[in-house]
Amino acid sequence: MKRYLFCAAIIIAMFGCNSEKKDYASSENAMVLSDTVASIDTTSTAKIIKTADMRFRVKDVQKTKEQLSATIKAQGGTIAEFSIESSIQESDKVKYSVDSLKEITSYRKEGFLIAKIPSEKLDDFTNTVAKMAVFVDHQAMKMDDQSITYLANKLKVQNRVDAMNTINKTATRKGKNVETSLYIKDDYVDKKIENMTIDNRVKFSTITLNFYQDNTVNTLIVGNDNLYDYRPGFFQRLGLNIIDGWVYFKEFLLGLSRLWAIIALGFLIFFGVRYWIRKGSSRRI
Template identity: 70%
Template sequence: MVIMFGCSREQKEDYADSANNEKVMEVELSADTSSSLADKIIKTADMRFRVKDVQDIKQKLSSVIKSQGGTVAEFSINSYIHETTKVRFSIDSLKEITSYKKEGLLVAKIPSEKLDQFTNDVAKMAVFVDNQAMKMDDQSIAYLSNKLKAQNRSEAINTINQTAKRKGNNVETSLYIKDDFVDKKIENMNIDQRVKYSTITLNFYQDNTVKTLIVGNDNLSDYKPGFFKRLGLNMMDGWKYFKELILALSHLWMFVVMGFVLFFGIRYYLRSRKI
């Protein structure tokens, strides 16, 4: 009877604590909803515009971002060749003519309160603005949800610690709740950071540019001597080959002599028979 009475008493206490916690949570939720629902507006912006010089604008943008307390998160500059050709400039050099387009990408984080002014400053640098857009994402409800869930997990951890001696310490459940508590805190920290600093993506480009460059002539046939020079060299080569032929035939002098002997021998034989 004592054990049953003790268990019944613990259950009543747990039910009472649970009911009290629900009432307290309802009061806190109402209070948080009315007073703690602060604006958590995440701003993002995109711009695409034409400029006179991509490299120069990139440097100016970096200076403006730094002066307004922002940071450059990413940037890149790429050149896309439209057409290229080579024309003869001299015997050993060519003029390379290239038509290309240069584009730049810059992603920056700007204090949210200065985002409008920053976009106006960027528009003044542009020759022509292709498009400009801004998006505002209200994360107030998500922020409040994470905050309340974090409070619930904090209370759950305290409850587990208090009842550990009576009902056994559930380590796995405690770790899961603690990890989830940390996740909610991190999510809200991320929201705070994105609310404080807006992300803007800038795509800028310049008109097609023509670049000339003197390069070495890689066509080896252009390095051949002139006609008369080559004619004289060929005649000298012909005389050399003729001498080489005579030298080669000199190795066969015995066959020449034998040929003459055979020729005159047959001739003498044929004449003697006619007589």
């Protein structure tokens, strides 16, 4: 009897250890997920995303770009994209000397810049940019409240944590549970990254700047690419043409000399027909 009781006690102890291990594993997973959720920003402040854009005229596009870069850096922002482009409006070339021309070009230079500015400094930055401009064509700012989306993502993340805890408590080695667990984890990561993106866009506002300067006229001395101007003078060309004419005349005579038989036959036919016509006329008389 004692042996049976001893065996039963051992079996109960083994099941108790297994259940403790499963509870410990599930509780450990729950703690990890809870810590991850705690790492998400839980502040109740509004999630306002600010974007702005400006178009303005300046005296010099290149100098303005340098000033903008220094101002953005001083305010803790960064430049995401920029470009400077010059488009030719009109171009002409006039004769400057025998072998050179003066190239006159009218062009328009425009600049494009996208920057990330700390949201609390956006108004000050736009005011600074307006002072750099000669004339402001357009200025606008948009505020997008993402508070509801942010809260929805947080609630969905919590739902996924609860779902993961439930799966861990009833974990089996079946493939469906593994696939479901991976899907929930991936969706959990997506929602977390989406909220991190919202936080970053709330912290740093995006501003798009388009600036241009008045049409600029530039002159440059370039080589003469008109080949006609490089030809010899009139009298030199006249002498050369006379020589060329004599050469062509000689070639013409040489060509006729090759056709002497045809020419002789033509003369014979001409005089024969003429003689025949005259003889016929004399008979009639």
